Amino acid sequence: MNIFKLSIKNIISKPLNSILSLALLILGIGIISLLLQLNSLIKTQMDNNLKGIDMVVGAKGSPLQLILSAVYHIDSPTGNISVEDAEEIKNNRMVGSSIDLLYGDNYKGYRIVGTEDKFLDLYNAKIKDGKKWNAPFEVVVGAKIYSKLNINLDDELVSSHGLRETGESHVNQSFKVVGLLEPSNSVVDQLIITSPQSIWDLHDEHDHDDEDHEEHHDDEDHDEHEHDHDDEDHDEHEHDHDDEDHDEHEHGDKEITAMLIKFKSPMNIIQFPRQINENTNLQAAVPSYEISRLFKLFGFGIETLTYLAYLIILVSGFSLFINLFNSMRERKYEMALIRTLGASRSQLSVMVIFESLILTISGFLLGLLVSRLGVMFVSSLMEESLNYSLSSLYILNEEFWLLGLSILIGLISSLIPAIQVYKMNISEILADE
Amino acid sequence: MIKTRGIKFDYNNQVFFEFPDIEIKTKENLLIIGNSGIGKTTLLHLLAGLLESKSGSIELFGKEISNLNSYQLDTFRGENIGIVFQRSHFVNSLTVKENLELAQFIANKKDNNRIDTILKSLGILDKSDKKTNQLSQGEKQRASIALAIVNSPKLILADEPTSSLDDENCDRVIKLLKKQASEFNAQLIVITHDNRLKKHFKKSIKL
Numbered sequence: 001m002n003i004f005k006l007s008i009k010n011i012i013s014k015p016l017n018s019i020l021s022l023a024l025l026i027l028g029i030g031i032i033s034l035l036l037q038l039n040s041l042i043k044t045q046m047d048n049n050l051k052g053i054d055m056v057v058g059a060k061g062s063p064l065q066l067i068l069s070a071v072y073h074i075d076s077p078t079g080n081i082s083v084e085d086a087e088e089i090k091n092n093r094m095v096g097s098s099i100d101l102l103y104g105d106n107y108k109g110y111r112i113v114g115t116e117d118k119f120l121d122l123y124n125a126k127i128k129d130g131k132k133w134n135a136p137f138e139v140v141v142g143a144k145i146y147s148k149l150n151i152n153l154d155d156e157l158v159s160s161h162g163l164r165e166t167g168e169s170h171v172n173q174s175f176k177v178v179g180l181l182e183p184s185n186s187v188v189d190q191l192i193i194t195s196p197q198s199i200w201d202l203h204d205e206h207d208h209d210d211e212d213h214e215e216h217h218d219d220e221d222h223d224e225h226e227h228d229h230d231d232e233d234h235d236e237h238e239h240d241h242d243d244e245d246h247d248e249h250e251h252g253d254k255e256i257t258a259m260l261i262k263f264k265s266p267m268n269i270i271q272f273p274r275q276i277n278e279n280t281n282l283q284a285a286v287p288s289y290e291i292s293r294l295f296k297l298f299g300f301g302i303e304t305l306t307y308l309a310y311l312i313i314l315v316s317g318f319s320l321f322i323n324l325f326n327s328m329r330e331r332k333y334e335m336a337l338i339r340t341l342g343a344s345r346s347q348l349s350v351m352v353i354f355e356s357l358i359l360t361i362s363g364f365l366l367g368l369l370v371s372r373l374g375v376m377f378v379s380s381l382m383e384e385s386l387n388y389s390l391s392s393l394y395i396l397n398e399e400f401w402l403l404g405l406s407i408l409i410g411l412i413s414s415l416i417p418a419i420q421v422y423k424m425n426i427s428e429i430l431a432d433e
Numbered sequence: 434m435i436k437t438r439g440i441k442f443d444y445n446n447q448v449f450f451e452f453p454d455i456e457i458k459t460k461e462n463l464l465i466i467g468n469s470g471i472g473k474t475t476l477l478h479l480l481a482g483l484l485e486s487k488s489g490s491i492e493l494f495g496k497e498i499s500n501l502n503s504y505q506l507d508t509f510r511g512e513n514i515g516i517v518f519q520r521s522h523f524v525n526s527l528t529v530k531e532n533l534e535l536a537q538f539i540a541n542k543k544d545n546n547r548i549d550t551i552l553k554s555l556g557i558l559d560k561s562d563k564k565t566n567q568l569s570q571g572e573k574q575r576a577s578i579a580l581a582i583v584n585s586p587k588l589i590l591a592d593e594p595t596s597s598l599d600d601e602n603c604d605r606v607i608k609l610l611k612k613q614a615s616e617f618n619a620q621l622i623v624i625t626h627d628n629r630l631k632k633h634f635k636k637s638i639k640l
Binding site: 001002003006009010012013014331333334336337338339340341342343344345347426427430431 | 474475478481483484503504507508510511512516518522523524525526527531534535536537538539540580584
C-alpha cells in the first residue's frame with residue numbers, strides 16, 4: 001500500500017462521484033483531438049495529392065470545383081475543353097509539363113480516368129501486378145479499389161456514365177483489367193486509369209444515341225471549323241478519318257476534361273493563370289490557393305468548435321474541483337485517522353493531488369481513444385460518400401499540449417482541496433465525533 | 434516512561450483547562466476518569482500530539498514532544514502512539530487488511546506477518562479482505578484496535594472505548610485492550626467517564 005494506490009482505491013470505490021467530471025473531460029479532449037487529427041489528416045492527404053501540380057486548366061465554372069474534381073476526384077467536372085485549346089496552353093513557353101485528364105465515368109462509384117502515363121509518375125504510383133494500359137479499354141486499377149471490390153487481372157469492368165454508381169451503364173463496351181497498382185497513399189489508390197482514347201471511343205459510340213449530338217452543332221463547332229483551316233489541324237483531320245470515330249469528327253473535335261500543369265518556373269503561378277482566365281474561354285485554377293481558401297472557410301467552424309471544447313474542459317475542471325472539495329469534507333474523519341497514524345500534512349495533500357491527476361490523465365487518454373474512434377467513424381463516412389478514407393494512429397504535437405492542459409486542470413482543481421486538507425485541524429474533527 | 438508537568442490549554446481564550454500531572458513507569462497502565470466537558474478528549478489529543486499545549490511539558494519515552502515540529506510530531510506519533518477512538522474510523526475505500534497495510538506504509542514498517550498475527554489474536558483474521566463497512570459493530574471495534582497496535586506502538590491511547598457498551602461488552606473490550614497492550618508490550622492509557630472501568634486498573638487519575 002502507498003499513497004498512489006490509496007488514491008486509486010479512493011477513486012474506484014466511489015466511481016459515480018467522478019464520472020461526470022471525467023465524462024466532460026473526455027468529451028472536451030476528444031473533440032479537440034479529433035479536430036486536430038482530422039485537420040492534419042485532411043491537410044496531409046490534400047498536400048500529398050497536390051505535389052507537382054501548379055495549375056489546373058478546365059472549363060469555366062467554379063475554380064474550387066475544378067480543383068476538387070481534377071485533383072482530388074471528389075466533385076463533378078466543370079465541363080470539357082477542346083484538345084485544340086488545351087494544345088495552345090501546352091505550347092506556351094511558361095508550361096513545363098502537362099497531363100490531360102478525361103473523366104466522367106465510374107465503375108461502382110470509383111472514377112475512371114483517361115490519362116497519360118505521366119499521371120502515375122506524378123503520384124509515384126507503381127504497377128504491382130500486370131502492366132500499364134496500352135490498347136483502348138485496358139485499365140489499371142488503384143489499390144483501394146481492387147482490394148475492396150476484389151478485382152483481379154483480366155477481369156472485365158462495365159462502367160457507368162456519370163460519377164455515381166446509378167448512372168446509365170455503357171453496356172456495349174467493357175474495360176479489361178491489365179494492371180494493379182501498389183498503394184501510393186494518394187488519390188490514385190481510388191482511381192481506375194485508362195488511356196484517353198478509351199474514353200473517347202466509349203463516348204463516341206454512346207453519343208450516337210444521345211441528344212449530345214445537337215450540342216456539337218453549337219457555337220463551339222463553328223470555332224473548330226475555323227481552326228481547321230490551319231495546316232496542323234488538317235493533318236490530324238486526315239488521320240482521324242481513318243479511325244473508327246468517323247461521325248464524331250465531322251461535328252467537332254476531341255475533348256478533354258481538365259489538364260494538370262507544372263510550370264517551368266514557380267514565378268509563373270501569379271501571372272499565367274490570370275492570363276488564361278481573362279483571355280480565353282478556359283478556366284485556370286491554382287490548387288494551393290484554392291485549398292488554402294477552402295481551409296479558411298472550414299477554419300471558422302473548426303475554431304468555434306475548438307473554443308466550445310475548451311469551455312467543456314473548463315467546466316470539467318470546475319466539476320472536478322467541486323467533487324474533490326465535497327469528497328474531502330465527506331472523508332474528513334478518514335483524513336484525520338490517516339494523520340493520527342503518522343501521515344504528514346503534505347502526504348495527505350499529495351493524495352488529493354494524485355486523485356485529481358489520475359482522473360485528468362485518464363480523461364486525456366480516454367479522450368484520445370474517443371478521437372481515434374471518431375477518425376475511424378468520419379473516415380467510414382467519407383469512404384461511403386466520397387470513396388476517400390483516412391487513417392492515423394500518430395500522436396500529434398498539439399496532443400502532447402493537451403496532455404499538459406489535462407495535468408494543469410488536474411493541479412488547479414485540486415489546489416484548494418489540497419490546501420484545505422493541509423490546513424485541516426485533526427483534533428477539532430476528532431473531538432467533533 | 435510518561436511524564437507531564439503543568440499542562441494548560443485553552444480554546445480561543447474562552448475555555449480553560451488545567452490538567453493534573455501524570456507520571457507512569459514502563460509497563461504501567463493508567464485510567465483517566467472524568468465527567469463530560471472536563472477536557473478528557475483535549476488531554477488525549479495533547480498526549481497524542483494532535484494539539485499543542487500552551488504551557489507545561491509532555492515527555493514521552495524520553496522525548497519532550499512540545500519541542501517537535503509538525504512533521505517530526507507526525508512521525509513520532511506514527512512510530513510510538515496508537516489511538517483507539519470512541520467511534521471506529523477507517524479508510525472506507527480499503528479492506529481491513531489494506532487499512533493495516535496503509536498504517537504500516539505511513540510508519541514505514543512493512544510486515545505482513547504482523548498483520549496476520551494481530552488479526553488472528555483479535556479473532557478477525559477471516560475478515561481481513563472485507564471492506565470495513567461490511568463489519569459488525571464488534572468487529573469494527575476489534576479492527577480499530579488492530580489499527581492502533583499494528584505498528585507496535587509503545588503507548589496506546591483509548592478515548593471512551595466502552596461508553597456505548599453494555600456491561601458484558603464493556604468487560605470484554607477492556608480486557609481485550611489490556612491483553613493486546615501486554616501481548617505487544619505497549620502501555621495503555623484509557624480516558625473515560627465510565628466508572629465501570631475502575632476495577633480493571635491499579636492506577637487512575639480523576640480530572
